[in-house]
Amino acid sequence: MVMKWRTIVSVLWLLCASGAQAADYSPWQAQGDSIPEPLAGLQGDAGRGEQVLRDRRRGNCLACHQLPLPEEAFQGTLGPPLHGVGKRYGTGQLRLRVADMRRLNPDTLMPPFHADPQTLNRPLFPGKTFLAAQDIEDLVAYLATLKGPMPPPSSLRHGEPLPPAEQRPVSGYALLEPDMQAMQDDEFENPGFMTVDAGRQAFHARHEGGGRCADCHGEDGRKFDPASIAAYPKWDEKLGRPLTLQARIRRCRQERLGRSPLPYDHPRLVALETFVRHLARGEPVRVKVDGPMRPHLEAGRRLWNTRFGIADFSCADCHDRAAGQYLRGQWLSQGQANGFPEYRLKTGKVTSLQTRFTQCLKKFYAKPFPQGSPEYRDLEIYVMSRGNGLAIETPAIRY
Ligand code: HEC
Ligand code: HEC
Ligand code: HEC
Incomplete structure (x- = not known):
């Protein structure tokens, strides 16, 4: 019984992701597969971006992606690993992917983090989007630093x-x-x-x-x-x-x-x-x-x-x-x-x-x-x- 409750407690800890987040929308213009201009003309900060990405109430990116952050025990496999994403894409391309992946793949599982609220159905927070323009810029600044190799395929349970x-x-x-x-x-x-x-x-x-x-x-x-x-x-x-x-x-x-x-x-x-x-x-x-x-x-x-x-x-x-x-x-x-x-x-x-x-x-x-x-x-x-x-x-x- 002791063992059982220990398992349960660790699972409870794991699931404590919650707390709704909603932010104001700053309109943007896409060109091809990128958003060339920073949202609202803001400057990103890679250190803050890493915080947003780890934060379950904000980016919660680790829910779906593996990242070169070995101390994070539970990383998801729904999306591709983000290792080396800063080498594969320029900042404008990263910005569109994080702001609204649906522009590139209408069936994507990735949430649109900074989408035009008019393209959303029955939102709990009408007129709002998920993350603030500053968060997007911070995330883009962080992702641009990821230039390393992909992880070995067996490093996580798939x-x-x-x-x-x-x-x-x-x-x-x-x-x-x-x-x-x-x-x-x-x-x-x-x-x-x-x-x-x-x-x-x-x-x-x-x-x-x-x-x-x-x-x-x-x-x-x-x-x-x-x-x-x-x-x-x-x-x-x-x-x-x-x-x-x-x-x-x-x-x-x-x-x-x-x-x-x-x-x-x-x-x-x-x-x-x-x-x-x-x-x-x-x-x-x-x-x-x-x-x-x-x-x-x-x-x-x-x-x-x-x-x-x-x-x-x-x-x-x-x-x-x-x-x-x-x-x-x-x-x-x-x-x-x-x-x-x-x-x-x-x-x-x-x-x-x-x-x-x-x-x-x-x-x-x-x-x-x-x-x-x-x-x-x-x-x-x-x-x-x-x-x-x-x-x-x-x-x-x-x-
Ligand atoms: C006075 C008789 C009577 C009482 C009291 C009664 N029921 Fe019924 N119940 C029926 C009849 C007759 C049916 C058949 C469906 C119909 O015509 O309403 C039925 C159908 C059902 C069914 C569907 C069964 C099936 O196989 O489709 C369920 C479940 C049910 N009752 C639950 C309850 C519960 C729980 C209570 C107490 C809160 C309750 N009933 C009180 C007479 C009663
Ligand atoms: C619910 C799962 C999910 C979440 C949460 C999620 N993503 Fe994604 N992401 C995906 C999927 C799936 C793809 C693959 C693209 C597609 O669907 O076409 C993807 C693709 C990407 C890509 C492009 C990668 C490549 O190699 O092409 C980037 C960059 C990205 N995500 C960043 C993020 C960031 C940053 C966050 C957190 C703010 C995040 N994602 C949160 C599921 C998710
Ligand atoms: C973002 C992902 C996600 C979406 C979208 C989602 N769910 Fe779930 N759902 C979960 C998770 C996580 C669980 C718990 C683990 C599991 O059983 O998959 C769950 C569990 C469930 C269960 C319980 C399964 C069981 O065995 O007890 C049902 C039923 C369910 N969801 C229905 C729905 C319905 C209906 C919708 C659409 C309105 C929906 N879900 C949308 C993530 C999601």
Whole structure:
């Protein structure tokens, strides 16, 4: 147990990158593959540039690039190593690459650090860009000093690309260390089971002489069909729209028990959802993708592929194209949903799928959609269906 918590603590330390940053935009003009004039006529400083580059709340360049900074333990492999970049490019070329790589490669995974805010979708900070003009000039001054050779190829662990989810879904479980997997599997060590128990209690609770969930669905939910639980989100004939498992529970709670409505992702609903979905543990996810579900699935797929926020990322950028790579020491998975609601070590909380969507969107400084919105519902349909065939793991453990 001591060993386990030590692993967890080091991982927590690793993940403490956060704290949003936003800066004013100084317009620039590109010529070919370069921005010849310094932004706002400012002068760069290489020493400050190195600080910006190391700072996780600012450049966070090491999240994706290797640099000749051997004391930095966790360097990413999503982008090319930056060794020798000052020899390969002039300062104008470096400036355009750091300001807005999309000009050179519209599909790039590199965030535009000083982009025209009008080219950004749903930014959390409207009208702002990521880094200040001075930061860009400092970075360019630092990068221009990098003239050394490329690193030997085996100096870091490289992520193996994962297969596309549509070919072969891979659960995030496969990316956990063996002691974390053992913790998830062990009902007594898995902290998510505290929420299962809270949900079980709510399921059997009687309020002011009213009914209980268990009155209709059996003691311990024995009358539920696990295969049917594993098929959520599901089409509802009466309502003429799809329902997530939590939305279904919420309706039952209001309509069949007459309880007052709770907002989507209220902890009590999440606990009930955790309890009910855990009854389908081991059952393969089987979301219907045809018939009336089809248009919702397609809407969810469009959202998955849409770029958002001042970092201009889509879900697909990280969970399809970069799946299997390291993002600053964090191994990117396919973003599967078969373990939700799941226990996150980072927050110490059981987290619903839609809360996870919000956490990912905020991670790249995009404005989240409201919990329970049609957008999140459709995204949930698409994300769950990408994992059709994976075993339900609720409550999973993840970082
Ligand atoms: C999310 C990942 C990511 C982050 C963060 C990131 N980059 Fe990149 N970067 C890339 C990728 C991927 C490329 C390859 C170019 C492409 O996508 O076409 C790249 C390319 C570059 C290049 C051109 C390298 C070459 O050899 O052509 C430079 C210079 C660069 N990045 C600098 C930076 C700096 C400086 C930062 C921090 C302010 C940074 N990058 C942050 C992903 C990233
Ligand atoms: C008075 C009886 C009754 C009570 C009480 C009740 N339900 Fe239901 N529940 C139903 C019926 C009937 C359905 C079938 C769907 C429908 O027509 O609404 C259902 C469907 C469900 C489903 C979907 C099952 C599936 O396989 O698709 C879930 C999950 C569920 N209820 C959870 C709950 C929870 C949790 C509670 C307590 C908060 C609850 N129900 C309280 C009658 C009840
Ligand atoms: C900048 C990269 C990045 C982007 C973009 C991103 N995520 Fe994530 N996401 C992560 C990281 C890092 C994790 C935790 C490690 C992992 O499972 O990949 C994660 C985890 C997840 C998980 C949990 C996986 C599991 O096994 O528990 C889901 C679901 C998810 N993301 C969905 C999304 C959705 C939906 C979007 C688009 C709205 C999105 N992500 C965009 C980085 C990203």
